[in-house]
Amino acid sequence: MKKTALLNGILVLLLSCGKSDKIKDETQIQNQELLSQTEIDADLNKKEIKKLIFKNTDEIEDSTELDLPLLSKVATNLKIKYSAIKISETSSINYDDKTAFFVLTIVEHNKKAIKNDEEELGNYFQRKYLFVNRENGSVIAEEFDDNLGYYDNEAIRFSKSHILKDLVFLNGKTPAVAFYTEASASSRIVLYSEQKFTLVTLANKEIKKVLYEYPIRLTNGDSNGSGTFQIETLETGMSFSDEKTNGYFDLMITKNFSYEEAVEDDLENGVEEKSDLKTKREFEKLKFNGKEYAFNRDDRHRFLE
The missing domain is CATH 3.10.450 (Nuclear Transport Factor 2; Chain: A,)
Structure with missing residues (x-):
């Protein structure tokens, strides 16, 4: 009788322990599922960082x-x-x-x-x-x-400074205002215009120009005021790299150069009409040096002599 009672007691204890372990395992699983769901929700709530600033200047949207x-x-x-x-x-x-x-x-x-x-x-x-x-x-x-x-x-005039529709993020948490201003010559003979791009942030109640007057579009050339001209144009695209330097994403810039020459007929001087178009593409990376995205201004012509 005593042996039977002892065996029953051991059996109840084993069943109780098994049930306890099962409850413990289920609790751990529920906690892990809750943690996983929290991580998923956190990922869903993260603001997606847009790396493309603009594909080309014609597609820029203003605020x-x-x-x-x-x-x-x-x-x-x-x-x-x-x-x-x-x-x-x-x-x-x-x-x-x-x-x-x-x-x-x-x-x-x-x-x-x-x-x-x-x-x-x-x-x-x-x-x-x-x-x-x-x-x-x-x-x-x-x-x-x-x-x-x-x-x-x-002779040189400046346009309104156009602010881009969306802020850009220099890293996961630092917003910057992006805007560009066009300088142009008021002349039919001298063909000159330039769009200068700037990024500014607010830090410790001070304006920080992290990129200042980078040329994103540039035209140079001359014309006779009628149909004869030669003109070289620089068009850029700009985006952030996944790589960072001193805490800010590197800037990736695509530079597209084009050259167009057009000559109208001049029968008296024996000049025939002609048109010529040439293109060239280059790339540039700008890194943040702790103060700004430093760059060396490049005014070299790729086609014009």
Whole structure:
């Protein structure tokens, strides 16, 4: 009888232990499934980092976020007249939930300049970068860009600074505003225009130009004003590499050069009509040196002599 009771006790104990181990195993499995699901959810919630900035300049999409009520508050905080801002040459984008970025063009009507031949150059247009509070328009950081200041009668003019529709990310967490400005000659004979590309961030309440005035489109040439011309054009594409240097993705740039020459008929001088097109492709990688994406400006012509 005692042996039977002892055997029953051992059997109950073994069954109990087996059940306990089973519960423990099921709990571990449930915990692992929950952890796996959490990791999946975290991956789904991660913001996908877009590596392509633009395929070519014709496909760049501009920001349309210009907030005029906020701009009015900014003008008050800057202590300038709202009418002094050239709205058609001003653009903005939201940098984060609390901050916006503006590129202002401010007109100084009383600032005149005289060239050597005593021709009056007219009003002066200044370009200013601003990070501001989205709620009250208070200025967080500001900076004039002297390279983009111009008089309205100068030979070289600057366009509105076009901000790209989307922010770009220099790594997994650092946003940057991307914009470009075109410089061009007001001449039918001299064929010159250049689009200069800039990346800026906000760090410690300061504007950081991590890439400044990189030429993304450039045309050079000349024309007789009719149908005869020769022109060389540089078109670029820009994207981020998977590789990083000093914490920021390397910039990969595709450079497409083209040369076009066209001559119209000139029967009196025995010149026949002709057209010629040549192309060439090159690549460049820019690495962040801890301060900026440094580059050496290359003004060499690939086809023009």
